[in-house]
Amino acid sequence: MKQILITNDDGYDAVGLKALIEALTPIAKITVVAPARNKSACGHSLTLDKPLRMVSVSDDFYKIDDGTPTDCIYISISNLFKEGYKPDLVISGINIGANMGEDITYSGTAAGAMEAVIHGIPSIAISQVCIDNCQSIKNGWDFELAKKTIYELALKILNSNFPLDERKFLNVNIPPIKASDCKGIKVTKAGFREYGNDTHRHLNPRGEEYYWIGLHPLIWKSSENKNCDFEAIKANYVSITPIMLDMTSYNDIKSIENWLTK
Template structure:
């Protein structure tokens, strides 16, 4: 039976992870390794300054104290599988909230997929875009569309092959709609995210100041062909973006050579 390794950045008890387990358990053997607490926006961070403890929650389900999604991948790949064996697929999610545009660089969800492909394991990061992040979850969001899409993608990969080369992964964003409302899937590019200043300054009871970073609204620069992840989701399509880890700006190499030699 094929093996899928699951993780997320919302924590081991997150509703999105539970939905992912429920959707995928009929089609593969699952191993789950997730952070013990929420690690949203931790990026591709690896813990090097303290030991990490992996605790068994139940059969094939583990949490790592204060570990990042990257820690979860690195430790589990090298310690939970027999030498010479790796999972057939890594899936990270279902994240609560979008991971589109440059937010991919902040995302712990995407980072887990990055770590997996560094170890030559096919990977998918999947995120549920929310109209109202808190209210959607309180109202019992069923992740029906996300579960439907991830099962289809996982089956396609497990029964054939991963569509990308090494060190590339699929970044999937699900619009906040029902299966019936979905217009289909669009293959997209990462959009151009606009950022504001969503920080709040406060004073604690001792008069010491502290800052709290909030959630930026989903604002983006329109792409010429309306082919980015933001626009696909807005139009009620599932967005699938191929992401590569090589961030070299190849188009600037020659001009930079000229600049440095001038």
């Protein structure tokens, strides 16, 4: 039977993780290794300054105390699978909230997928876009479209092949609509996210200063062909963006060489 390793950045008890497990259990043997608490926006961080403890929650389900999604994948590959064996697929999610545009670089969800492809394992990051500060999720969102999408993608990969070369993964975002209202799937590029600054300064009871970073609205720069992830979601499509870990700006190599010689 095929094996899927699952992680997330919302924590081992997140509703999105439970929905992902439900969606994939019929098609593969599932192993879950997730952070013990919410690690949203932790990026591709690996814990090097303290020991990490893997705690069994139930059969083939573990949490890592204060671990990141990257820690979860890194540790589980060498400790939960027989030597020489790897899972057939890694899926990170279902994240609560969008991971589009430059937010991918912040995302612990995307980082779980990044770590997997570094180890040569096909991988998908999947996120559920939400509105109204995710109140619909808190009120019992059913994840119907997300579950249907990830089931079909995982089944296609397990039964045939992964469509990307090494060190590349699929970043999937699900619009906040019912499955029946979805117009289909669009393959997109990562959009140009426009950021503000939502930092709040406060004083604690001792008069000491602290800051709280808030949430930014999903605002983006329109692309010429309306083919970015933000625009697909706005139009009620599932967005699938192929992401590569090589961030080299190849078009600029020659110009930098010329600049250095001037």
